[in-house]
Amino acid sequence: MKNEYKKTAVLFCIAFFFLGKSTLSAQTFAKDSIDLLLAAKGPGIERIQFLNNIAETLSDKNTQLAFDYAKLALTESEKNKQPKEKGFALNNLAWIKYRKGDFTAAFEYGTKALKWNDSIQNLPALAASYRCMGSVYNSQDNATKSIEYFLKDLTLHTQLNDQKSIGRALNNLSFTFLRGKMYDSALLYTSKALVFNLTLKDDYLIAFAYRNAGDLSEVRKLSDSAKYYFNLSVQYAKKIKSLQLQLTALYRIGRILNSELKYKESIPYLENALQLGMLMGAKSETALVYNLLGRAYEGIGNYKEAYLVQKKSSQLNDSLYQERSRSKLAEMQAKFEAERKESEINELKKEKEKEIEDSQKKTILNFSLMITMIVVIVLLINIWRKNKFKTATNILLQSQKEELEETLLLKDKVFSIISHDLRSPIASLNAVLPMLDPDSLDHETYHQLKLNLTKQVQNLNYVLENLLIWSRSRMKGVDTPELKDINLNKQASSSIGLLKGLADQKKITIQNQINTSLSIKADPQHFDIIIRNILLNSIKFTNEQGSINLYSKIENDQLAICIEDNGVGMNPAQIDRLFQLRTHFTTPGTQKEKGTGLGLLICAEYAAANNWEIKVESQIGKGTIFTIILSKTNK
Numbered sequence: 001m002k003n004e005y006k007k008t009a010v011l012f013c014i015a016f017f018f019l020g021k022s023t024l025s026a027q028t029f030a031k032d033s034i035d036l037l038l039a040a041k042g043p044g045i046e047r048i049q050f051l052n053n054i055a056e057t058l059s060d061k062n063t064q065l066a067f068d069y070a071k072l073a074l075t076e077s078e079k080n081k082q083p084k085e086k087g088f089a090l091n092n093l094a095w096i097k098y099r100k101g102d103f104t105a106a107f108e109y110g111t112k113a114l115k116w117n118d119s120i121q122n123l124p125a126l127a128a129s130y131r132c133m134g135s136v137y138n139s140q141d142n143a144t145k146s147i148e149y150f151l152k153d154l155t156l157h158t159q160l161n162d163q164k165s166i167g168r169a170l171n172n173l174s175f176t177f178l179r180g181k182m183y184d185s186a187l188l189y190t191s192k193a194l195v196f197n198l199t200l201k202d203d204y205l206i207a208f209a210y211r212n213a214g215d216l217s218e219v220r221k222l223s224d225s226a227k228y229y230f231n232l233s234v235q236y237a238k239k240i241k242s243l244q245l246q247l248t249a250l251y252r253i254g255r256i257l258n259s260e261l262k263y264k265e266s267i268p269y270l271e272n273a274l275q276l277g278m279l280m281g282a283k284s285e286t287a288l289v290y291n292l293l294g295r296a297y298e299g300i301g302n303y304k305e306a307y308l309v310q311k312k313s314s315q316l317n318d319s320l321y322q323e324r325s326r327s328k329l330a331e332m333q334a335k336f337e338a339e340r341k342e343s344e345i346n347e348l349k350k351e352k353e354k355e356i357e358d359s360q361k362k363t364i365l366n367f368s369l370m371i372t373m374i375v376v377i378v379l380l381i382n383i384w385r386k387n388k389f390k391t392a393t394n395i396l397l398q399s400q401k402e403e404l405e406e407t408l409l410l411k412d413k414v415f416s417i418i419s420h421d422l423r424s425p426i427a428s429l430n431a432v433l434p435m436l437d438p439d440s441l442d443h444e445t446y447h448q449l450k451l452n453l454t455k456q457v458q459n460l461n462y463v464l465e466n467l468l469i470w471s472r473s474r475m476k477g478v479d480t481p482e483l484k485d486i487n488l489n490k491q492a493s494s495s496i497g498l499l500k501g502l503a504d505q506k507k508i509t510i511q512n513q514i515n516t517s518l519s520i521k522a523d524p525q526h527f528d529i530i531i532r533n534i535l536l537n538s539i540k541f542t543n544e545q546g547s548i549n550l551y552s553k554i555e556n557d558q559l560a561i562c563i564e565d566n567g568v569g570m571n572p573a574q575i576d577r578l579f580q581l582r583t584h585f586t587t588p589g590t591q592k593e594k595g596t597g598l599g600l601l602i603c604a605e606y607a608a609a610n611n612w613e614i615k616v617e618s619q620i621g622k623g624t625i626f627t628i629i630l631s632k633t634n635k
Helices: 002-018 023-039 045-058 063-079 083-100 103-119 123-139 143-160 163-179 183-200 203-219 223-239 243-259 263-280 283-299 303-323 326-361 363-435 443-476 488-505 524-540 572-576 598-609
Strands: 484-487 509-513 519-522 547-555 558-565 613-619 623-629
Touching (some): 045 063, 083 103, 103 123, 123 143, 123 163, 143 163, 163 183, 203 223, 223 243, 243 263, 488 547, 519 524
Antiparallel strands (some): 547 558
């Protein structure tokens, strides 16, 4: 509370030099008045506190005067060993340099202030250091770091229940989110800041909040709202004699008027802003105002004034170049991070030494605990080994059980094929062959019996061939593919030719539309087995006078061969069971043709051996598409 009274007295004194005085006489009058008050203070902490309050108050009014008093406060705080006041002085120096646009010096003082205030745990000053570092990072367009420090500022001031600083942190977050183009967050914090600061009734923070609201409106292309908020910001800034807030709000109004081509209206605002910038010694803002003023003069045709102010703008920007050098800032930042890490390492070393000391004091207890732990560990290891052996045995038994079940399943499948799928056609042949006497049968009956026998023999041949292929693959595995260059159209035509007789019996047409130029490296026998078995399946389940179409396509940048029929089709449950031994099934064909169900199982095994994939699409009553996707390595 005492500090607040001192700040009020300083403000009252400084206020006189802004009321009707010229710049030079006002500055002299203010310094003389402050020096008189300072002379009345005796040496010691009260004088240092007064110097810090003066520097903070002048930071947005007269940066050079503020810097002189802040520097004096730092010197005297170090001399009189006042660590807290030293922290405040370093914060003031960083903030003043930031106001002047000297961001390199601002970063240097800011890092010193942060390390010093953190080392003495001066929480109010530490929170202010966070705010200053956030502002410096913001000036360098590093929104991520800036937001990180402003959130630390908000958190710490909330813990300290410092209402004014909370309002300021909300304003800074609003400004940074806006500058970082995070507009949703900017809108949220701008609204929070306005409500909070209007409730707090702090004119400075209200002026800052209205300026942020104006910036947000300008980004959203709401020029009238933006000018309205900037004018409100100027009004409140004038109440508390904040040159910095007046300057920044005025040039923003001028900038909008320039964009609306209202150059005559913008010039008074920009000239007023220029005077304030020069009075403050704010190089960055002054350079910006010169640039805007040059555009306005050019807009009204006053090219001479436009040239002069643009020249001044260029000169000022040249002087700012080194101050805004990001490489130097990056170097200082790296140095700061290295020192911070070194500090953390030293802290870890201290903690380690303390742990060693504590460990030595507890040697006997630890020894006893260690012996007990060893005994427990030995017991646990024995139990674990027994459990591990038991688990391994159970896994082995389960594996053997599954292998045995599969073997039994294979045996049942083989016997089923032999007893049903082979026995039935052989029995039919045995019964029909004695009847084949051309002398006792008419020509039509003889021809029909011959066709039926041919069909039975062909089916029997395919069953035996599939049984042989499948049995060999179960015993020895699928043969390693012997890769050769094959033309897909010609190879498929070979399989179609073998099955043409079966298709003709059901008057089914098979069309080979595979691109004649497509060739791959593949095992021709494996390719034939897959194509032939899928074609057999399609013939079996396609009605008379149906059609089967073979064609090629590119799917997911891979070559695919499709076999499409317009047969009876399958439901999703049947498709899911197609390629699995445990769930496979066989269904009579459209003319009650029988099958073993091995054909598609063989296709799946041979496709896997060649790194191919088979996909199935089907609809009941519309037909089925088998797609063989060839691997990229086979192209």
